Amino acid sequence: MKTELRRVLSESACLDVPVDSLSDTDDLYAAGLSSIGTVRVMLAVEDALGIEVPGELITFELFQCIDSLAHALAPLVPLVPQNSMARRQCMDARG
Amino acid sequence: MTGNPTMRPVTFGCCYGWLHLPAGHNATTGVVLCSPFGYDALCVHRGWRDFANALTVSGGIPALRFDYPGTGDSDGNEEDPQRFRTWIESVKAAAQYLRVTTGVTHLILCGLRLGATLAVLAAEELGDVDSLVLMMPVIAGKRYIRELGMQHQRWLKSPIGRESADPSDDGHAVGVFGFKLYADTLEQLAAVDLGHHVRAPAPRVLLHDICDSVSMSGLAERYRSHGARADVQIFTEYDKFLVDPRLSVPPWRAFDSVVEWLGFQSGMMATPPVEILAPTIDTRIDFSVGQETPVVFGDGRYVGVFCQPRCALKSAPGVLLVNGGAVHRIGDGRLAVLMARRLAGQGIASLRMDLGGLGDSLQHENAPALEAIYTLHSVTDATAGVEWLTAAGYQEVVMFGVCSGAYVGIHTALVHPRVVGCMLVNLPFFLWGAPQTKRGALHFESIRVYWRAIRSPHKWLRLLTGRANGLAKVIALARRWNVRLTSLAMSPFEGRFDVNTSTREIRRLIMALERKGVQTSLVYGSLDVGRDELEIHFGPSGKQLENLTNVTAKILNGVDHALFSLTARNVVMAHFEEFLRERVLDTGPPVARPMTWIEADKCAR
Numbered sequence: 056m057k058t059e060l061r062r063v064l065s066e067s068a069c070l071d072v073p074v075d076s077l078s079d080t081d082d083l084y085a086a087g088l089s090s091i092g093t094v095r096v097m098l099a100v101e102d103a104l105g106i107e108v109p110g111e112l113i114t115f116e117l118f119q120c121i122d123s124l125a126h127a128l129a130p131l132v133p134l135v136p137q138n139s140m141a142r143r144q145c146m147d148a149r150g
Numbered sequence: 151m152t153g154n155p156t157m158r159p160v161t162f163g164c165c166y167g168w169l170h171l172p173a174g175h176n177a178t179t180g181v182v183l184c185s186p187f188g189y190d191a192l193c194v195h196r197g198w199r200d201f202a203n204a205l206t207v208s209g210g211i212p213a214l215r216f217d218y219p220g221t222g223d224s225d226g227n228e229e230d231p232q233r234f235r236t237w238i239e240s241v242k243a244a245a246q247y248l249r250v251t252t253g254v255t256h257l258i259l260c261g262l263r264l265g266a267t268l269a270v271l272a273a274e275e276l277g278d279v280d281s282l283v284l285m286m287p288v289i290a291g292k293r294y295i296r297e298l299g300m301q302h303q304r305w306l307k308s309p310i311g312r313e314s315a316d317p318s319d320d321g322h323a324v325g326v327f328g329f330k331l332y333a334d335t336l337e338q339l340a341a342v343d344l345g346h347h348v349r350a351p352a353p354r355v356l357l358h359d360i361c362d363s364v365s366m367s368g369l370a371e372r373y374r375s376h377g378a379r380a381d382v383q384i385f386t387e388y389d390k391f392l393v394d395p396r397l398s399v400p401p402w403r404a405f406d407s408v409v410e411w412l413g414f415q416s417g418m419m420a421t422p423p424v425e426i427l428a429p430t431i432d433t434r435i436d437f438s439v440g441q442e443t444p445v446v447f448g449d450g451r452y453v454g455v456f457c458q459p460r461c462a463l464k465s466a467p468g469v470l471l472v473n474g475g476a477v478h479r480i481g482d483g484r485l486a487v488l489m490a491r492r493l494a495g496q497g498i499a500s501l502r503m504d505l506g507g508l509g510d511s512l513q514h515e516n517a518p519a520l521e522a523i524y525t526l527h528s529v530t531d532a533t534a535g536v537e538w539l540t541a542a543g544y545q546e547v548v549m550f551g552v553c554s555g556a557y558v559g560i561h562t563a564l565v566h567p568r569v570v571g572c573m574l575v576n577l578p579f580f581l582w583g584a585p586q587t588k589r590g591a592l593h594f595e596s597i598r599v600y601w602r603a604i605r606s607p608h609k610w611l612r613l614l615t616g617r618a619n620g621l622a623k624v625i626a627l628a629r630r631w632n633v634r635l636t637s638l639a640m641s642p643f644e645g646r647f648d649v650n651t652s653t654r655e656i657r658r659l660i661m662a663l664e665r666k667g668v669q670t671s672l673v674y675g676s677l678d679v680g681r682d683e684l685e686i687h688f689g690p691s692g693k694q695l696e697n698l699t700n701v702t703a704k705i706l707n708g709v710d711h712a713l714f715s716l717t718a719r720n721v722v723m724a725h726f727e728e729f730l731r732e733r734v735l736d737t738g739p740p741v742a743r744p745m746t747w748i749e750a751d752k753c754a755r
Binding site for chain 2: 066067069070087090091092093094095098108110113114115147
C-alpha cells in the first residue's frame with residue numbers, strides 16, 4: 056500500500072523533494088504538497104487503488120504524511136495483488 | 151500611441167474582455183485565450199493578463215482574453231441555464247470578434263483547465279482553428295466535477311467552512327471557493343470526454359501536462375492518429391500558478407514554451423510594459439436594471455468598471471469597491487459584480503476598481519510585492535477611484551471592502567473629504583503590522599476556533615503527536631492576549647500620560663472617523679480572525695464602540711472570511727444595503743432619472 060502511495064505521490068503530487076527522500080512520517084505539506092496537489096493525489100489514489108474516497112475522509116490531516124494516508128485508506132482497499140496495481144502508470148490527476 | 155503594446159477593454163455580445171495588440175500590428179495570426187472557470191480564473195487572472203501581453207510582444211500577434219457569460223465582468227450569472235453551451239458559443243464569438251476587429255486570418259485558441267476543454271469543443275465546431283494550446287485540459291468532465299467536489303469537501307472540513315456552509319449544499323450544484331456549476335451545466339459537462347472524440351480539433355495541438363500521464367499521452371496519440379501534429383510538454387509550475395491569487399506565480403517557463411512552440415522567439419521572462427487604452431464609445435454591458443462601462447483613469451494607470459443604474463436614486467452617493475487580497479476587481483465569489491448590479495437595482499451607482507499592480511491595472515514602479523501595494527500605495531490608488539467618482543458627478547462616496555479591501559476602505563475614508571461612509575467586512579487589522587502574505591507562513595485562526603479545537607480529542611491527538619504546530623499557535627495566542635491585557639491595563643492612563651500603545655493608536659483612528667462624521671460599519675463573521683483584533687481593542691463584540699454615533703460593529707453568523715459561501719455574500723450585501731438606507735441615504739423612493747450614458751462615456755475616456 057505504501058509503495059503504491061509513494062508511486063502516486065511521485066507522479067502526481069509535484070513535491071519540492073523526491074518522494075524517496077521522505078520517511079513515512081515526514082510532513083507532505085512541508086515537502087511542498089499544495090492544496091490543489093492533494094486533490095490530484097486523491098484522484099490518482101482512487102484510480103490506482105480502485106476505490107472512491109468518501110467525503111468525510113478528505114481532510115487536511117489525511118494528507119499530512121504517508122502514514123496518515125495509508126492508515127485512513129487501508130480499510131477502503133480491497134485485497135488486490137500489489138503487482139496488478141504496480142502495472143498502472145501515472146494515473147490521471149486531472150479532469 | 152507609444153511604441154508599447156496596448157490593451158483595451160472590449161465587449162462583444164454579453165462578454166467583457168481585453169484586446170491586447172502589439173505595437174505596429176500587421177499580424178495575420180491572432181490568439182484567443184480561454185480562461186479557466188471559477189476560483190481557478192481568480193488565481194490566474196494577473197498571470198493570464200501578463201501572458202496575453204507577452205504574446206503580443208514575443209509573437210507580435212493580437213491576443214483576446216475574456217470572461218465567459220455569467221462569469222467575471224460579463225453579463226449574467228453562473229446559475230443561469232445552459233451555461234456550458236453558452237460558454238462554447240462565447241469562445242466562437244470571441245474568435246469571430248478577433249478576426250473582424252484585427253483582420254487576422256489564422257487563429258490560435260489557448261485554454262487553461264476548463265478553458266482548454268471549451269477551446270477544443272469550440273474548435274471542433276469552428277473547423278478552421280489553426281493551432282490549439284491546451285494547458286492541463288479537463289479531459290473527462292466527470293472527473294473535473296469530482297475534483298471540484300473534493301476541494302469543496304476539504305473546505306467544509308475547516309472550522310469556518312463548517313460554520314458558513316450553504317444550506318443549499320445539497321448536491322444540485324458543485325463548486326468551490328465561491329463559484330459553482332449548476333445542474334444543466336453539470337449534466338453537459340459530465341458527458342464530455344475528449345478521449346473519445348473522433349477527430350482532431352486543429353492541425354496542431356500542444357498539450358501541457360503536469361506529468362507524463364496516460365490520459366494526456368493517449369489524447370495526443372489520438373489526435374496524431376487523426377492527422378494532427380500533437381506534442382506534450384510538462385507543466386512543472388502548475389501548482390504555483392493555480393493557488394490563492396496572493397501567492398500565484400506566473401508560470402513563465404510554461405508560457406515561454408508555448409511561445410516557442412507557436413514559432414515565436416521565446417525568452418519573455420519579464421513582464422513587458424503595456425499601455426492601457428480607454429474603451430471605445432460603444433463598449434458596455436447592458437443588463438435589466440443598468441449598464442456597465444469599463445473605465446481607465448489616473449493617466450491610464452487604473453482600470454475599473456462603472457455600474458450605472460437605469461433608474462438612479464436622487465443624490466445617492468457613488469460606491470467604490472476595491473480589491474481584497476490579490477483578487478481582481480470582481481472579488482471573491484464575484485461579490486463586487488453581484489453587489490454592483492444589486493445596488494444598480496436600487497438606483498445606486500458604483501465603481502469597482504483594481505488598485506495598482508492588481509487585476510488589470512498597471513504595476514507601480516519597481517513592481518512592489520503585495521504587502522507594499524497595500525502599505526505604500528493602496529490609499530493613493532483608492533483615492534484616484536474616489537476622485538473619478540467625484541468627477542463623474544457623485545459628490546459623496548461610500549467605500550466597501552473585504553479583508554485587506556476593508557483596510558483600504560477605512561484609511562481612504564479617513565483621508566478623503568468626499569468619503570462619507572464605509573463598510574469594512576472582516577477587517578483583519580486596523581494598522582498593517584507583520585507581513586501577511588509570505589508563502590508557507592502559518593495561518594492563524596481566531597481565538598474562538600482554537601477554543602473549539604480544545605474540546606476536540608482529535609485535535610489534542612494531532613498536537614501531542616507533533617502534527618500540529620502547537621507552539622507557534624500558543625505563541626500567537628499569547629501575543630494577542632498580551633496586547634489585550636496591555637490595552638486593558640494602560641487604557642486608564644492613556645488620556646493622562648503620553649502612553650503609546652497600539653490600542654491608543656487604533657482608538658485615535660476610530661475617533662478620527664467619528665469626528666469626521668464618516669458612517670463606519672465594521673462587520674465580522676463570528677469566527678473571523680479580525681474579530682479578535684476588534685475585541686482586543688474594543689471589548690467583546692466591539693462593545694466600547696456603542697458610545698459612538700458614527701461607528702458601529704456587528705458580528706454576523708455564517709459569514710466566512712472571504713465570503714466564499716453564497717449565504718455569506720447575500721447576508722453581507724443585504725447588510726450593506728441596510729447600512730446605506732439607514733446611515734447614508736436620504737430616504738425616499740427612487741426617482742427616475744435619464745441615464746447619463748454620454749457623461750459616463752466622457753468620464754471613461
